Amino acid sequence: MGSEARPFFAPVPKASGWRLFLKTVVARAYPRVVGQQRERSWIFFDVFLSILAVSAYVFVYRAIGAPEEYVGFVVVGGAMTAFWLNVLWSMSSQLYWEKESGNLALYIMAPNSMMAILLGMALGGIIATALRAAAILLVGSLLFHVQYAVGNLPALVVVFLLTLAALYGLGMMSASLFLLWGREAWHLANLAQEPIYLLSGFYFPVKNLGFWVAVAASIIPLTLGLDAMRQLLFPSGAALGFLTVPVEVAVLAVLCVLFLVAARWLLGYMERMAIREGRLLESRR
Amino acid sequence: MSADLAIETQNLGRIYTIRNRRERRIRKEVVALRDVNLQIPRGELFGLLGPNGAGKTTLIKILTTLLAPTTGWARVAGFDVVREPHKIRPRINMVSGGEASGYGLLTVRENLWMFAQFYGLPSREANRRIEELLRRIGLADRIHTKSSDLSTGLRQKMNIVRGFLTDPEILFLDEPTLGLDVNAARDVRRFIREWMDAHPDRTVLLTTHYMVEADELCDRVAIISQGRVLACDSPEALKRRLQRDALFDIEITAPNGLTSSMLEALPGVRKAVLTDADGGARLSLILAADSALPGVIHVLTERAVQVRHLTKREPTLEDVFVELVGRPLAEEEVADGQ
Numbered sequence: 124m125g126s127e128a129r130p131f132f133a134p135v136p137k138a139s140g141w142r143l144f145l146k147t148v149v150a151r152a153y154p155r156v157v158g159q160q161r162e163r164s165w166i167f168f169d170v171f172l173s174i175l176a177v178s179a180y181v182f183v184y185r186a187i188g189a190p191e192e193y194v195g196f197v198v199v200g201g202a203m204t205a206f207w208l209n210v211l212w213s214m215s216s217q218l219y220w221e222k223e224s225g226n227l228a229l230y231i232m233a234p235n236s237m238m239a240i241l242l243g244m245a246l247g248g249i250i251a252t253a254l255r256a257a258a259i260l261l262v263g264s265l266l267f268h269v270q271y272a273v274g275n276l277p278a279l280v281v282v283f284l285l286t287l288a289a290l291y292g293l294g295m296m297s298a299s300l301f302l303l304w305g306r307e308a309w310h311l312a313n314l315a316q317e318p319i320y321l322l323s324g325f326y327f328p329v330k331n332l333g334f335w336v337a338v339a340a341s342i343i344p345l346t347l348g349l350d351a352m353r354q355l356l357f358p359s360g361a362a363l364g365f366l367t368v369p370v371e372v373a374v375l376a377v378l379c380v381l382f383l384v385a386a387r388w389l390l391g392y393m394e395r396m397a398i399r400e401g402r403l404l405e406s407r408r
Numbered sequence: 409m410s411a412d413l414a415i416e417t418q419n420l421g422r423i424y425t426i427r428n429r430r431e432r433r434i435r436k437e438v439v440a441l442r443d444v445n446l447q448i449p450r451g452e453l454f455g456l457l458g459p460n461g462a463g464k465t466t467l468i469k470i471l472t473t474l475l476a477p478t479t480g481w482a483r484v485a486g487f488d489v490v491r492e493p494h495k496i497r498p499r500i501n502m503v504s505g506g507e508a509s510g511y512g513l514l515t516v517r518e519n520l521w522m523f524a525q526f527y528g529l530p531s532r533e534a535n536r537r538i539e540e541l542l543r544r545i546g547l548a549d550r551i552h553t554k555s556s557d558l559s560t561g562l563r564q565k566m567n568i569v570r571g572f573l574t575d576p577e578i579l580f581l582d583e584p585t586l587g588l589d590v591n592a593a594r595d596v597r598r599f600i601r602e603w604m605d606a607h608p609d610r611t612v613l614l615t616t617h618y619m620v621e622a623d624e625l626c627d628r629v630a631i632i633s634q635g636r637v638l639a640c641d642s643p644e645a646l647k648r649r650l651q652r653d654a655l656f657d658i659e660i661t662a663p664n665g666l667t668s669s670m671l672e673a674l675p676g677v678r679k680a681v682l683t684d685a686d687g688g689a690r691l692s693l694i695l696a697a698d699s700a701l702p703g704v705i706h707v708l709t710e711r712a713v714q715v716r717h718l719t720k721r722e723p724t725l726e727d728v729f730v731e732l733v734g735r736p737l738a739e740e741e742v743a744d745g746q
């Protein structure tokens with residue numbers, strides 16, 4: 124039988140360690156980024172709806188004669204909301220969907236680290252959402268003639284990146300929680316969406332909520348991130364700010380580490396549970 | 409334990425505990441596997457043949473480090489599945505029938521590329537292999553098709569390619585031709601056979617409930633039912649067990665209340681299986697000797713059952729299965745093969 128059959132291909136050395144980690148991150152980010160490209164109509168829709176929400180607040184603020192800075196606050200808040208929605212609805216439920224399609228078992232079985240898979244999802248989500256956020260910012264700023272006064276650009280960049288890191292760290296953590304809790308987590312996210320809109324001050328300075336409510340709201344990384352960004356973007360931002368920028372940066376950094384460590388631990392726990400009980404990797408057939 | 413064994417299991421067992429959703433104290437236990445002892449040398453194409461719920465997928469999950477055994481142990485490529493999964497994972501891959509893996513928005517090439525990256529395959533090599541494998545399995549013209557636009561058969565071909573792409577030392581195929589039409593199934597089987605011929609040091613473990621697949625394809629077959637391995641040998645050797653027996657197929661018009669247990673009560677009748685066939689029924693008999701046939705005919709005549717056709721035939725794997733398990737693999741398959 125087929126004695127002269129030649130091999131289909133020769134074995135090659137494969138990446139391992141940190142190179143495998145990076146390859147995995149990039150490969151898992153890829154479908155997110157490309158998928159975005161292939162469903163362009165959604166971008167228009169998302170941007171349009173966000174601008175609509177922003178406009179509503181702008182009109183209310185102008186009607187009640189709120190300070191003009193509030194308009195800029197709302198536009199920046201609207202842009203950052205895109206990331207929050209991405210974390211809440213896409214990132215959090217991602218592992219759940221991966222389970223349903225049978226990908227999760229393949230990811231766990233592969234020699235890569237699951238943390239790389241999650242980071243890849245996050246990176247893909249960030250890149251895909253950045254486009255929407257930028258569009259919202261641009262359209263909103265032009266539409267409502269928002270004036271920015273950036274004094275400290277490096278600080279702004281650091282705050283922005285740290286906010287995203289903490290936000291997606293939260294997303295990575297909740298991805299495992301969603302998988303473990305299933306439908307219940309779903310309902311929870313649904314319930315949480317509106318109050319969080321209010322609490323994290325997407326559309327107004329969080330300081331207005333009072334100190335303790337603002338502290339409680341700070342567990343959502345977007346709260347402090349937005350507050351710090353507004354302080355760095357608008358001349359009167361500092362006066363409306365909740366805490367000083369350095370303090371907010373420090374808290375964000377702590378949240379970031381906290382969420383990432385928790386995400387890693389939960390992933391390990393999820394995998395151990397799955398292998399022991401044999402239930403989590405069952406895809407719906 | 410030998411270095412040449414790709415897979416070895418010892419008294420392997422798995423019990424699933426199902427908790428009641430409302431009352432956590434209420435538990436049910438399902439024994440999915442019990443005392444499975446297998447030794448599969450490198451280079452073998454090994455088949456697991458069993459009906460639904462036999463424990464095939466459970467065994468594959470344990471061997472692919474996705475499920476912990478509750479008793480016994482298993483080694484894959486020489487490593488323990490519980491203690492050394494990280495050593496096993498780079499060396500294996502798995503494809504399941506009817507799986508919906510990957511992302512529908514990506515093309516065939518992109519999906520395959522992505523999975524290759526998770527194994528650390530260099531991108532250029534991955535793309536070269538993807539083209540080569542797609543050509544061999546007959547999917548080359550769909551390389552740029554979005555995977556959501558593929559039919560079931562083409563999709564499964566893509567999945568199969570995913571498994572081979574990383575050149576695994578040991579590949580697990582869980583019902584790879586499930587739901588495929590005759591042509592697609594044949595393509596997949598030919599592809600697997602060619603791979604084994606071209607890579608004699610690679611091992612494939614495949615599960616199936618198609619007789620022909622096990623018979624044509626596998627070097628050795630384990631017949632598994634209700635979590636137990638009932639026999640394990642080459643298809644030829646398994647069939648040889650029945651060589652001394654006489655096998656008859658009798659087509660009848662209507663059973664008229666005849667049951668297989670009535671016939672099995674007769675001396676010399678080792679197994680009788682009654683299945684529906686178009687416009688009547690078919691009686692498959694395993695007799696200890698030809699001399700038991702008149703007794704059967706006598707019972708048929710007594711019940712006024714009309715015989716339309718009677719054939720004596722060589723044993724098939726299906727007969728081995730019926731002999732061991734006590735019933736055919738799946739009713740409809742007795743009638744039309746696959």
Ligand SMILES: Nc1ncnc2c1ncn2[C@@H]1O[C@H](COP(=O)(O)OP(=O)(O)OP(=O)(O)O)[C@@H](O)[C@H]1O
Pocket residue numbers: 400401402405424425426438439440458459460461462463464465466467617
């Ligand atoms: N996660 C689970 N929880 C509880 N019981 C399970 C689970 N998975 C499988 N079982 C049970 O274990 C037994 C073996 O199932 P398994 O899926 O291994 O069989 P199989 O041979 O692959 O069957 P099929 O041909 O239907 O794929 C069945 O009785 C099944 O109901």
Ligand SMILES: [Mg+2]
Pocket residue numbers: 464465466582
């Ligand atoms: Mg199965």
